[in-house]
Amino acid sequence: MPFDYKKEYKEFYMPQKKPSIVEVPPMNYIAVRGKGDPNKEDGEYKQSITLLYGVAYTLKMSKKTDHQIEGYFDYVVPPLEGFWWQENIKGMDYNKKDQLQWISVIRLPDFITKEDVEWAKESATKKKKMDFSKVEFFHYEEGLCVQCMHIGSYDDEVATVSLMHEFIKDEYVLDINDQRRHHEIYLSDARRVAEEKRKTVVRHPIKKLDQ
Secondary structure (H helix, E strand, O other), X not given: OOEOHHHHOHHHHOOOOXXXXXXXOOEEEEEEEEEOOOOOOOOHHXXXXXXHHHHHHXXXXXXXXXXXXOOOOOEOOOOEEEEEEEOOOOOOOOOOHHHEEEEEEEEOOOOOOHHHHHHHXXXXXXXXXXXXXXXXXXXXOOEEEEEEEEEOOHHHHHHHHHHHHHHHOOOEEEOOOOOOOEEEEEOOOOOOOOHHXXXXXXXXXXXXXXX
């Protein structure tokens, strides 16, 4: 059976519907950066998803090519994730989606290197006749966070975020900054799952009150 990160690391991908504290280890991703309304048809965000999955599946299927990755084992491509922010806005204003900035990411197995990603970009470009140059190898050290499973529309996340902030207030403070961002992990395919049933992990960086 292919290794499934969602099942093997449930503490990161399958939290409860109530807030919890988690220490997230450093991880490698493929990433595409952009800005603008993610709901815009043929917009930059939806294009970024196409690019990410193109490279992700090229890496997964590398076992069938001449590019043999050292330490490779079969795996399920991890879910789409995103780091989000808006310049000069504290928190998240869901009514100003055109001002959103984001880094869309998909986690990489530890055996995949930056050189492997460059190979996959070149291979995908040749095969799909698309420009994959925006895809980058991205290392992220997330650290201490509060997280919660959100079920429903993305626009309704504010209620879940409020629960998270209430949960930490006695011992922790938010630590959102230029290096640590509002983080979402998408466990449901928005094209196939009704809004009210979508599952999204919402995660915020925190630190101890006395730090």
